[in-house]
Amino acid sequence: METTMTTGMRRPGTRVRLWRCYLLDTRCELLRLLREPMYIIPTLLFPALFYVMFGLLLGGRGSGGAARYLLATYGVFGAMGAGLFGFAVTLAIDRERGFFALRRALPAPPSAWLVARLLIAMLFTLVIVLELAALAVAFGGVTLTAAQWALLWTVSVLGALPFCAIGLWLGSLASANAAPAWVNLLFLPMAFLSGLWLPLSMLPDVFARLAPMWPAWHLAQIALGATGQSGSTPLWLHLLVLAVVTVACCVLALRRLARAV
Amino acid sequence: MTHTDGHGQRRWPGVAAVAALVAVLGAAVAMAGPARTTPAVSASPAPADGTFAIRDVRIFDGAAVIERGTVLVRDGLVQAVGTDVAVPRDIAVVDGAGRTLLPGLIDAHVHAWGDAQADLLRFGVTTALDMHGMADRLPALRAQRESTAATAQADLWAAGYAITAPGGHGTQYGFPVPTVDADTDIPAFIAARVAEGGDFIKLIVEDMRGYDAARRLPTLDAAQVRAVVDAAHAHERIAVAHVSTQASAREVLAAGIDGFVHVADDAAADAAFVADAVRRDVFVVPTLSVIASVAGADAGRRLADDPSLSPWLTPEQRDGLAARMPMAARPQRLADAIDSVRRLHAAGVTILAGSDAPNAGTAQGVSLHGELALLVQAGLTPQQALVAATSAPAARFGITDRGRIAPGLRADLVLVDGNPLDDITATRRIDTVWKNGRRVERTQPVPAAAAGAVPDDSRISDFESGLDARFGSWAPTTDQMAGGASTVAHARIDGGAHGSAGALSVTGEIRPGFAFPWSGVIFFPAAQAMQPADLSTRSELVFRVRGDGRRYSALVFSGTSPTAMPAMQAFEAGDNWTEVRLPLAGFAGADLSRVRGIAWTAGQPDGAFAFALDDVALR
Numbered sequence: 020m021e022t023t024m025t026t027g028m029r030r031p032g033t034r035v036r037l038w039r040c041y042l043l044d045t046r047c048e049l050l051r052l053l054r055e056p057m058y059i060i061p062t063l064l065f066p067a068l069f070y071v072m073f074g075l076l077l078g079g080r081g082s083g084g085a086a087r088y089l090l091a092t093y094g095v096f097g098a099m100g101a102g103l104f105g106f107a108v109t110l111a112i113d114r115e116r117g118f119f120a121l122r123r124a125l126p127a128p129p130s131a132w133l134v135a136r137l138l139i140a141m142l143f144t145l146v147i148v149l150e151l152a153a154l155a156v157a158f159g160g161v162t163l164t165a166a167q168w169a170l171l172w173t174v175s176v177l178g179a180l181p182f183c184a185i186g187l188w189l190g191s192l193a194s195a196n197a198a199p200a201w202v203n204l205l206f207l208p209m210a211f212l213s214g215l216w217l218p219l220s221m222l223p224d225v226f227a228r229l230a231p232m233w234p235a236w237h238l239a240q241i242a243l244g245a246t247g248q249s250g251s252t253p254l255w256l257h258l259l260v261l262a263v264v265t266v267a268c269c270v271l272a273l274r275r276l277a278r279a280v
Numbered sequence: 281m282t283h284t285d286g287h288g289q290r291r292w293p294g295v296a297a298v299a300a301l302v303a304v305l306g307a308a309v310a311m312a313g314p315a316r317t318t319p320a321v322s323a324s325p326a327p328a329d330g331t332f333a334i335r336d337v338r339i340f341d342g343a344a345v346i347e348r349g350t351v352l353v354r355d356g357l358v359q360a361v362g363t364d365v366a367v368p369r370d371i372a373v374v375d376g377a378g379r380t381l382l383p384g385l386i387d388a389h390v391h392a393w394g395d396a397q398a399d400l401l402r403f404g405v406t407t408a409l410d411m412h413g414m415a416d417r418l419p420a421l422r423a424q425r426e427s428t429a430a431t432a433q434a435d436l437w438a439a440g441y442a443i444t445a446p447g448g449h450g451t452q453y454g455f456p457v458p459t460v461d462a463d464t465d466i467p468a469f470i471a472a473r474v475a476e477g478g479d480f481i482k483l484i485v486e487d488m489r490g491y492d493a494a495r496r497l498p499t500l501d502a503a504q505v506r507a508v509v510d511a512a513h514a515h516e517r518i519a520v521a522h523v524s525t526q527a528s529a530r531e532v533l534a535a536g537i538d539g540f541v542h543v544a545d546d547a548a549a550d551a552a553f554v555a556d557a558v559r560r561d562v563f564v565v566p567t568l569s570v571i572a573s574v575a576g577a578d579a580g581r582r583l584a585d586d587p588s589l590s591p592w593l594t595p596e597q598r599d600g601l602a603a604r605m606p607m608a609a610r611p612q613r614l615a616d617a618i619d620s621v622r623r624l625h626a627a628g629v630t631i632l633a634g635s636d637a638p639n640a641g642t643a644q645g646v647s648l649h650g651e652l653a654l655l656v657q658a659g660l661t662p663q664q665a666l667v668a669a670t671s672a673p674a675a676r677f678g679i680t681d682r683g684r685i686a687p688g689l690r691a692d693l694v695l696v697d698g699n700p701l702d703d704i705t706a707t708r709r710i711d712t713v714w715k716n717g718r719r720v721e722r723t724q725p726v727p728a729a730a731a732g733a734v735p736d737d738s739r740i741s742d743f744e745s746g747l748d749a750r751f752g753s754w755a756p757t758t759d760q761m762a763g764g765a766s767t768v769a770h771a772r773i774d775g776g777a778h779g780s781a782g783a784l785s786v787t788g789e790i791r792p793g794f795a796f797p798w799s800g801v802i803f804f805p806a807a808q809a810m811q812p813a814d815l816s817t818r819s820e821l822v823f824r825v826r827g828d829g830r831r832y833s834a835l836v837f838s839g840t841s842p843t844a845m846p847a848m849q850a851f852e853a854g855d856n857w858t859e860v861r862l863p864l865a866g867f868a869g870a871d872l873s874r875v876r877g878i879a880w881t882a883g884q885p886d887g888a889f890a891f892a893l894d895d896v897a898l899r
Contacts, residue, residue, distance in 0.1 A: 231308035250310035263304040267297040274294055278287040 023083045040128050044135035052105075052139065062104060062143060066097040067150045073216060076160050086159030090151055091242040092215040094175040097147030099235055101211060102182025103189070103202050110190025111198035119276065137183055144179045148172050163246060170245040178238040181261045184268035185234070209233045212213035234264045272276070330356035330428075330691065330717030333367045337376020338699060342383045342671030342684030342809060345663065345701060356428045356717030359476035361685050379711055380699055383670040383685050384692030387648045388565045388677075389541050390436075390632030390734045395594070396644045397433035397638075402592055402722050404713050406693035407682060409634070409673065411522070411541055412450055428690070430718040434645075440478035442522070443508050445498040449486040449522070460504055470511035473549030480677060481512035481519045482541065485528040490546040491574075491607060506535040518677065520565075529553065539563040539676065541634065545571050545613040547618035552704060553629045558817040563676050564624055565634035566886030568654035571617045573641025576609020580641035583789030588708040594725040595840040597643035605640050621658035630676065631660065633669035649708045652777050662704040691717035720885075731804045732813045740803065740896040743772050743782040749896075754784070755809065757802040757879055764794030770801045775825035776894040777857040783894040790886045799889070800832070803896070810842045812874035818898040821862045821878065827853025827891030830882060836867040837877040846870075846879070853891040864898075 052058060074089035113119065122132060152168065155161040163171070186202070193201045210216060212226050213236035219227040230236045237257040244254065314432040329353045341361060350365040351358060353540040367373060384406025390396065392410045400408055407425070418440050425435035444450040446459040460469055470481060487499045500508070505521075512519040518538040523529045533556055543549070543566040549557075551817045557564070572579040580601035583589060593601070623633050633655060635647035642650075648669065657664040674683025693714040698706035713720040734751050741749040747770075758766045768788035776783035788799045805813035821834065832853055835846035847867035851860045862870055882889040 053609060188297055229309055231312040232305045237308065256312055260304050260308050263300050266302045270297040274289055277289065 030094050037128060039132050040131050041138075042212060044127065045138050046129040048132070048135040048139055049142075052109075057083025062097075062100050063146055063150070066093045066100070066147050067154060067214070069093060069096070070151055070154055071158075075154065077199070086155055086160045086216065087246060088243065088248060089216075090155045090159070090161055091246045091248065092239050094144075094148040095172065095178060095213075095235060095239045095242050096174050096178040096210055096215045096264055097151070098140075098144040098238070099182045099206060101143040101147070102179045102184075103186040104199075105140045105143065106183050107189040107193070107202045108195075108198045110187060111193050112195045114190070114232075114276075115195040133187075137180065140179045140183050141176045145172065148175045164200040167246055171242060174238070176241050176247050178242070178261070179266045181234050181268075183239070184265040184272070188268040188275075191272040209235045211227065212236075213250050215239055215240055231260075234261055235259055284523070309373045310810060321422060325517055332372040332374060332717075333365075334374045334376045334381055334693075334695065335367065336397035337685040337695070337768050338380040338808070339685060340380060340382050340663070340666055340670075340701065340702075341686060342674075343667065352694070353686060353693075353714070353717050356501060358685055358687055358689050358691050374695070374712070376695065379695050379697055380701070380706070381685065382666060382694045382696065382700070382707070383683055384694055384715065385648055385669045385692075385707075386633075386673045386679075386683060387635055387637070387645075387651075387669070388632040388673045389567050390644060391636075391638065392436055392438075392644070394462075395596070397436065399597060399644040399646075400434035401432065401645070401713065401715060401720055403589075403649065404696075404707070404710050405434055405645045405648050406694075406713070407435045407437070407674075408644075408681070409480075410436050411520075411636075412453075412484075413438060413440070414455055415440035415473070415476040415478070418479075422477060422479075424808075431715055433719065434715070437438065437479040437679065438477075439480055439482035439520075440473055440476050443473070443481060443483040443500070444486075445500055445504075448484060448498045448500075449488070450484050460508070462499060466504065466507040466531055467511045469513070470508060470515060473682070474515045474517060478517065480517050481508065482522065483508050483519065483532075484522040485532055486522055486524055490525045490544075492808055502531050502535065505532055505537075509536045526550070526553065526575075530556075533557065533560060533562065533888040536560075537591045538561060539565065539632075540564065540852035541565045542567050542636070543571070543617050543620050543624075545574075545617040548616045549623055551588075551623075554623050554629070557624060557629045558627050561630075563632055563672070564621070565632045566617060566621045566658070567634050567636040567651070567654070568614070568617055568621065568658065569642050569647045569651045570648075571637035572614050572654065573639065574605050574607065574609075575611045575614035576604070577611065577614050579650055579654070580643070583643075583646055586705075586708060588710075589646050589649065591724045592722065594641070597646060599840055599844070600638050600643040600647070601641065603640035606814065618654070618658040621655065621660075625659050629673055631655065631664075631668050632673045632676065633665065634673075642807070649705075652707055653706050656704045662701050665699065665704055666707075701712075703848070722833040734805050734813050734815065738818070738897045738899045740898060741784070742780060742895050743776060743784045743893075744780060745772075745782065747784065749803065751807040752807075752813070753809070755802055755804065756800075757877075757881065758788070758799040759794040759797045762794045764797050766793070766799035767791070767799050768799045775894065777826070777859075778895075780894060782894045783826075784896075785890070785892045786880065787888070787890040788882070789802055789888045790882055790884065792886055796883070797886070798833075798835075798881040798883050800879055802835075802837075802877045802879035804877050805875055810837070810876045812838070812871050812876050815864070815875045815898060818872070819864055820899045821864060821897075822899055823880075823896040824857050824859050824894045825851065825853045825854065825880075825891055826857045828889060830889050830891070832889075832891060833881050833883055834862055834867075834877060835877075835879040836864075836870040837879070837880060838871040838875045840871075840874065842876060846877075857894070859895075862885050 069088055070093045074086045189201055190198060213230055213233040219230055237260045241257050296780055300810055333733055334351045336348055339349045352365050353362040382773045385404050387405050387408040389411050390408040391412055418438055421436045441457050442450045451457045485499055488495050488497050509519045520539045520541050521532045521537045523532055523544050525546045526544050539562050543564055584598050584601040602613050633651050635642050635651045637644045637647045653663045655668060671683045683690050691714055695712040696706055697709040697711055703746055737750045739750055747754050748824035756768045756770050758768050770786045771780050773785040774782060786801050790797050790799055832849055833848045833850050835848045837846045847870040849862045849866050
């Protein structure tokens, strides 16, 4: 806030640019997370670790197909983690601590915390996909054109948004203690049953057929499409599902948050 | 009030959101579905689970040619072959345009150990017939060839131990072989071979008279041959014979043999023999590849240089193809053998393709392609040569599940570029190999490390201040790496030759343990131990030595393989410093363009030794 604190005299009606508020909020949220290495390290390292194990070491025996397939799907896995954990758990904790009551009293834009956390989730996703890209190129022998890389990263980063919405809704429902459990209950099965770790052809048929009910499956199909491994389902269906999930979860979450004290 | 719930919010947005969620996810499940998933993902597992189709390909099915057809493979077996085979929508399809599909090739005469089965498969030879080896692996070989699991090895049918006389041909390969002498109960002997798991009986009639007038090996006589053949037939096994002279071929033919696994190459087959062979319906595996090697024809080296084969050779295969038989070249043998094949084939005798790999001048897998070319040179058409390597050996040896591309048979297939029915050498341009319906991962072997260049300096080490060398490095070497017990300690000591500051002292003890004990130091010329370096511009190894009067050896390790035997020259280490000059040409058989190490070692007799080196140089 430019002219205020330093001069000590505040003229009524001073306007502060909105983006500076968002930036400040983002910085604060980022600092909050960075001070929790127990959150940062698993979120940022696990996708890369699993990729090395399953994509490079175990999958490397065959053609480079595994490294390329898992590059796309582990990016989605990273986006999921960043969105779900970043939103659900922090939101549940904040709710219980009365953070939102405090915020209502602050002269901060009501949406700033939401925007800040969205930006951070997307930032974490970006870091994860860049890690995977480095591993894939260095050790997995994956080559993509610059356009494909750009598309893959954009898809993954923007793809964090639906999961932020789901996380938002979960965080609005669960208590601080229960939130991590609920997130894991959703996160791990969804990742597995969406074919993020193994191709769906290796799962029993019933799971393979139910895969489209998971938003992660749709995002993974878009990401695979960006790397040239698309399936036969049209793109608009994936986008529609993700969009509806985002909007619906946001609506439900914000309704609950509006009630909360 | 009726529109809002207990929290004061309108009810409908919440309901609508939940409804939208359920609707869209349900629709997605109904509409989409990985049942139609990415061919890219299912293409990698699909060839792995043995179901695929090859379309628009020229097919040689083991007997006839279909110019443009489709082959459908399901679960590792061929399901359909023809011009109008319907291909289901969801399976992986291989485009065969411009290519030819052959049944997996069969080499009718090999001796397989070590990497042989993997080498065979890499060159499209999916089955081979082993003509002499240890019998304890026979049950495992049977299990392997009956399995339909994915594999990285060719299947083998095997004779087990070949039938030979005590001290005869076949007993010189370093493993004990049960033999047949005058007192042997031949029916019981053959029963034992069959019980061990032999798929057929191979007997050896060879006294070396065709090769070397002086040396004679003991071998089976006519009565024994007859008894072996009868006993084999009693056990419903075919009997095949190794022969190398016309006389032994006639004798064995009269005894009722079912086939020859060499063509007698001391002379061309005469009309009487040919007529008899036709009458008795025997088959012949000419093994022209090994006869070409005996003839000194250099066919192996030419195969190794073929650009479609060369990248796929391991260093060991390359060494095998370049090796020469330890006898004077006899080009007439190849000419006679080709002549014999021409006559036998013209008369209608069944010819089978076999290489007798890995004898000198041959290598597993690759030599069968050379054999096909030699058969064509001897008068077979390319199609007849391909029959000789596919359906004919399968028919003659009672192999029913492969050798042809037909419904119900194994999907052991080779896809090659071009048309081998026009140009037999097209078999070498292998695109894909399938074994048990699964695509074989062909990886090009890591080429032998390129020989590094060394600096021009002729001096290597003078040990003035330490063990450093102008290039390369020093290390101890003993037979402990081969299971022996000798020891060595090496260090720089003060007081070198000609009053120089330092020398390399090597002390140790030769202890019994390994058959050829050694202990000493080794110098590696390249940056890493046992990597090859090019020393072809040097002519002399010069060094000063002083020691305890024992006789020592200088060894040169070289060649494409790090484990090859070294070449050696001896020197004495007396009480006074003496300069020793060993011409590099004196290391017989060393490849100076690929020197991996030079060692100074003590050998027999057992006991302590001590010597010192100084002023080592390669001039």
